[in-house]
Amino acid sequence: MSTEAESWAPQACTLPTGERPLRVAEFDALFTEAVQNVRRVDATSVSLDLQPRPEVAARAADLLVRETGCCSFFTFSLVATGGSLHLEIKVPGQHAEVLEALAARAEGMSK
Template sequence: MTSYRISQVAERCGLPATTLRFYEDQGLLAPRRTPSGYRLYGDETVERLKFIKAAKRVGLSLDDIREILPVWDHGGCPEVRDVLRPLIEARLADTDEHVGELRAFAAHLTRARQKLDAIAPGAGPCSSSCEFVDSEEPQLLQITDAPVGRPGPVEGGVRVACSLDGDGQAGRVEEWRRLLSETIDHVRLANGVRVSLPMHTAGRVAELAAAELQCCPFFEFSLQLGGERLHLEVRGPAEAAGLIEEYFVSP
């Protein structure tokens, strides 16, 4: 039987070693140990990690994956399909709900832009009588990874791990930094940060936040349109403070 050290498995699977240790803590992996305490993995671990990555790509939580793995270990494809299908149906329903929210928010932004475009060049000072200011209440869009009827992912003591590999995580940080280069201001919160951006960034912010939840479900995002700015709030457990600083505070 072929045996691999943790660094070798990490390289073969495109995952950081920290993620493998996290999966072990979560009961998804059970490596053997050498007499000196080093972790050893077999070919079956590589196959299991491929399955875990595939399940993460369709938005399944680690709790879902933990329940599926015994079926994957001992059953055939039909049995795995029967367990996976209702979970994916639930994710589809949740995604459809988010799509509806994003479309409504996009329509709200379009109306706001139309009101701004209608302001005459010689108009006086902006005040509460302005059609844009005195129109609709700000719309709030919450984006989380929690399926309907379940608690959100931001809770005390949540373990923090990103399922992206090293290159993928670096690329995601770069995407956020490009977007946040337009930051107007930011305020640090007790468990996160509030970033103000131009309104035209709303679509990209929502898209990137939804993508982020696929690999980092411990984040919680909210978008709010107020005045002429889009306000993005990012929150997470205490263990995510370093990631929030790295990802969302414009350098």
């Protein structure tokens, strides 16, 4: 796993180390295939615009539920409204670096 990917997994993460590259790959695939825009709201909040398709919403929801199972410090809000799909991600201040790494990865993958 790359150093960038490792920065997602602070000590608070309970996902077994061997499963982390698979989870990173799932996020990478979502970012590559569905993210249209990344906005950093502040140091502890990021907003992603996703392709507004039911299969994207279902895939994102499944991934996010599993991610909160091992990294409970994330708060994910998936909102579908007015023909758009947004993913809001928030973390407590002590995990701002993890969110920054995730946002940078999303930006890099979505281009």
